[in-house]
Amino acid sequence: MAAPLLPAPGTPMVEIRGLRTEFELPGRKFVVHDHLDFSVQRGEVVSLVGGSGTGKTVLLRQILGLERPAAGRIDVLGRPVAELGQRGAASRVGMLFQHGALFSAFTVLENIAFPLMELRTLPKALIYEAAMVKLQMVGLKPEDGAKMPSDLSGGMIKRVALARALIMDPPLLLLDEPTAGLDPESSDGFVTLLRALHRDLALTVIMVTHDLDTLFELSTRIAVLAERRIIMTGPPKQVIAFQHPFVHDFFLGPRGQRAMELLREYPFAV
Numbered sequence: 001m002a003a004p005l006l007p008a009p010g011t012p013m014v015e016i017r018g019l020r021t022e023f024e025l026p027g028r029k030f031v032v033h034d035h036l037d038f039s040v041q042r043g044e045v046v047s048l049v050g051g052s053g054t055g056k057t058v059l060l061r062q063i064l065g066l067e068r069p070a071a072g073r074i075d076v077l078g079r080p081v082a083e084l085g086q087r088g089a090a091s092r093v094g095m096l097f098q099h100g101a102l103f104s105a106f107t108v109l110e111n112i113a114f115p116l117m118e119l120r121t122l123p124k125a126l127i128y129e130a131a132m133v134k135l136q137m138v139g140l141k142p143e144d145g146a147k148m149p150s151d152l153s154g155g156m157i158k159r160v161a162l163a164r165a166l167i168m169d170p171p172l173l174l175l176d177e178p179t180a181g182l183d184p185e186s187s188d189g190f191v192t193l194l195r196a197l198h199r200d201l202a203l204t205v206i207m208v209t210h211d212l213d214t215l216f217e218l219s220t221r222i223a224v225l226a227e228r229r230i231i232m233t234g235p236p237k238q239v240i241a242f243q244h245p246f247v248h249d250f251f252l253g254p255r256g257q258r259a260m261e262l263l264r265e266y267p268f269a270v
């Protein structure tokens, strides 16, 4: 019997306890996470922030089941992540990689259809129909489906990658720097799209971002990764008030005034 897509009511979408992540370097171990606890409830949009190299992307990859922890437990949608298997994870967790990661030799529609094609369970015509629905869901036109990735703007690449991440209707979406590298107009458009999709598809979202506009526009909660664990999590206003050098620099350093303006601007940021 196929496992249900959603965990039982009240069970977190993601629950991480006592996570330790290490990488082998010549002659020593490099510890990225230690005693890290983190959980995400259904419907939340949680932004992970932290200094460069603190292990935000690695954490997303672990939630996707692409990396094994040295210790600790990661449950995704109510089950140990290892049990999802690679194919299972793809159908339950959508991931938007930082640089889109499109296949350059495939058309837009082939890129979007790829995860379903790999499953080899549905007829091709049905798969392309589903891909066409997702193409339009992310605001692209049917004729864009025949284009090659090299013909696309940065904003379009992100949209195609998002359509591909959503092809299997996952209830959980992971976003790694969704607006990095986009000009302000494309970035605003993409944030508006993400906000609408979160609402319309009842998605749960975990996002890594350095961009304060994206962060305040979308987040219902922020989690701060520092000292190898989540040192603070809460609504934006609470996190900004937390006394820690990283939090101070990130929100209240040179960018602080902008952060305060954004807090006044966005009703979400409570």
Ligand SMILES: Nc1ncnc2c1ncn2[C@@H]1O[C@H](COP(=O)(O)OP(=O)(O)OP(=O)(O)O)[C@@H](O)[C@H]1O
Residues within 6 Å of the ligand: 023, 024, 032, 050, 051, 052, 053, 054, 055, 056, 057, 058, 059
């Ligand atoms: N496969 C790997 N082997 C060895 N070290 C790795 C591997 N993957 C990640 N690392 C290291 O783990 C640390 C955390 O990497 P990660 O990419 O998660 O950081 P990040 O918080 O996302 O950083 P940034 O904000 O700069 O993107 C880095 O020092 C990185 O070099």
